[in-house]
Amino acid sequence: MSNRISNDMGADNTDSTSLHSLPHGPEELPYIHKVGVPPKPKLLKEITDTLKETFLPDDPLRPFKKQPRRRKFVLGLQTLFPILEWGKDYNLSKFKGDLIAGLTIASLCIPQDIGYSKLAHLDPQFGLYSSFIPPLIYAFMGSSRDIAIGPVAVVSLLLGTLLQDELDPVKNKLEYQRLAFTATFFAGVTQATLGFFRLGFLIDFLSHAAIVGFMAGAAITIALQQLKGLLGIRKFTTKTDIVSVMKSVFGAVHHGWNWQTIVIGVSFLVFLLFAKYIGKKNKKLFWVPAIAPLLSVIISTFFVYITHAEKDGVQIVRHIKKGVNPSSVDQIYFTGDYLLKGFRIGVVAGMIALTEAVAIGRTFASMKDYQIDGNKEMVALGTMNIVGSMTSCYVATGSFSRSAVNYMAGCCSAVSNIVMSAVVLLTLVVITPLFYYTPNAILASIIISAVLGLIDLDAVILIWKIDKFDFVACMGAFFGVVFASVEVGLLIAVAISFAKILLQVTRPRTAALGKIPRTSVYRNMQQYPDATRIPGVLIIRVDSAIYFSNSNYIKERILRWLLDEEEMLAEHKQPSVQNLVLDMSPVTDIDTSGIHALEELYRSLQKKSIQLNLANPGQVVLDKLHASEFAALIGEDNIFLRVADAIVMCAPKFEQV
Structure with missing residues (x-):
């Protein structure tokens, strides 16, 4: 019986082998969870939560909640003059x-x-x-x-x-x-x-x-x-x-x-x-x-x-x-x-x-x-x-x-x-x-x-x-x-x-991922030399939020990864790339410019007959992908919970090895 992984939005796309779903037989694919669409938060609450996290991450008002007025006054004095708090135990x-x-x-x-x-x-x-x-x-x-x-x-x-x-x-x-x-x-x-x-x-x-x-x-x-x-x-x-x-x-x-x-x-x-x-x-x-x-x-x-x-x-x-x-x-x-x-x-x-x-x-x-x-x-x-x-x-x-x-x-x-x-x-x-x-x-x-x-x-x-x-x-x-x-x-x-x-914001790191043998884990091939390429699939991880300051660079860097990959494949007379998988795990946020860059990337890939797939986008990113209708543009079936799930659909025989 196949194992089912958690449906949490925060699930890592590099689950260990124990979480990898094995097939019943040679022709049966593992169970693949669809990426859920979180409910759209109200605008006022979204703004309030953002401001609170920026300026009040430690919630300074927490000690005052559900306290009588006199106690609030004492706590206020202790907040302003900490000596009134630690002075009680002074000896x-x-x-x-x-x-x-x-x-x-x-x-x-x-x-x-x-x-x-x-x-x-x-x-x-x-x-x-x-x-x-x-x-x-x-x-x-x-x-x-x-x-x-x-x-x-x-x-x-x-x-x-x-x-x-x-x-x-x-x-x-x-x-x-x-x-x-x-x-x-x-x-x-x-x-x-x-x-x-x-x-x-x-x-x-x-x-x-x-x-x-x-x-x-x-x-x-x-x-x-x-x-x-x-x-x-x-x-x-x-x-x-x-x-x-x-x-x-x-x-x-x-x-x-x-x-x-x-x-x-x-x-x-x-x-x-x-x-x-x-x-x-x-x-x-x-x-x-x-x-x-x-x-x-x-x-x-x-x-x-x-x-x-x-x-x-x-x-x-x-x-x-x-x-x-x-x-x-x-x-x-x-x-x-x-x-x-x-x-x-x-x-x-x-x-x-x-x-x-x-x-x-x-x-x-x-x-x-x-x-x-x-x-x-x-x-x-x-x-x-x-x-x-x-x-x-x-x-x-x-x-x-x-x-x-x-x-x-x-x-x-x-x-x-x-x-x-x-x-x-x-x-x-x-x-x-x-x-x-x-x-x-x-x-x-x-x-x-x-x-x-x-x-x-x-x-x-x-x-x-x-x-x-x-x-x-x-x-x-x-x-x-x-x-x-x-x-x-x-x-x-x-x-x-x-x-x-x-420099870090405008030139974020990207990495080409490969599969670690005998696992469903995908890692940077430069860091792990034994990681193997997937025939017909290029996996790229973006290690940053995608904003107006770096969106064009990220798009161009991904296309350069693709060009280098195609040149290498042509040199070794191997099949060309049919699928590009973007690992979105580190992408914490995306703005309008970032979505436009993804749209341009998608159109460039379409001209080359290459399908764009996304793996594990976070809640904030996924909200914006749906709001901009980019999810519908690439097809919701091409958004996956894990890189491993994307590979199951793009190269099922390889993933089952």
């Missing part, structure tokens, strides 16, 4: 872990913040301001337990470069600061808007390979910029490309370098790199590289103070404004020429900051096996930057180096950010005068040692092995940043990422 044991982690990352962030503010061409206190207010807000609104919030090197450099193109940070200091606050405000608005409207998928258009290259290029650029502080050079280029920087460095060899500064900077850079090496070799000693920057600042500051090395040309931080964040609401440009400039810079900086934060959050969430809501993260990051712009902060986001230390220090929740924020507050109120004699060379050493971790050679090698086009995107972004500027590198990264998407 002293978790606080101990968060306290240690918070103190550890505070010791790392304070010297980093002072250095990063220089990358943004802002006074040192602005870096500390940005590690006080934003982490507090994130602790209440963020969903990641491990991410450490504050200024980061890449965003600081990007912001400083873009702002410097508009205003001189020395000659127009006040206007420059105002533009920085304006850019931060719009960075927050961009992030919060993407999260509120659930448009987080937009940041996924920047490929991983492009991000790896961009980060590595930014790390090199940042490190080169620190040669000014490391070598004690006073006059330095404002450009960031490697050629301009190296000209500036070697042009100052005879009159600009300061040997005392070099001794201080290089010796402590070696110390910091050695501390990082110790931390990598022994994970239990994670605290060594974490406290090394602050220890370097204390020792070098004390050394400069007792020797008065500043009199010998060693550049020092000097005055850092004491006190908590002053209000900057009235300094944001909401009108005038700088409004659009601030908006443009803010959108770019906000997107890069968002990409880095979400990537960091997802990385550590997977390591601890918990989920973070990307859209909630965007709202939290956006809110903290909006509030930050009104309290003298510049763009803050998740820091990978601090988040890694936070994770290894045993943090249990976002309370570690609150602890770090409290330490920064104490620093602003009490300790800032002690940084007066801190040499700039130490800050340069700290930044260099921090950004070297952004260069991921293992990731670059893996990208090369897996996908050469991805490697081109990676290198394009890298060389764009190093040899041009941060914004050029970013533009190249985005352009190559989009180019890859367009």
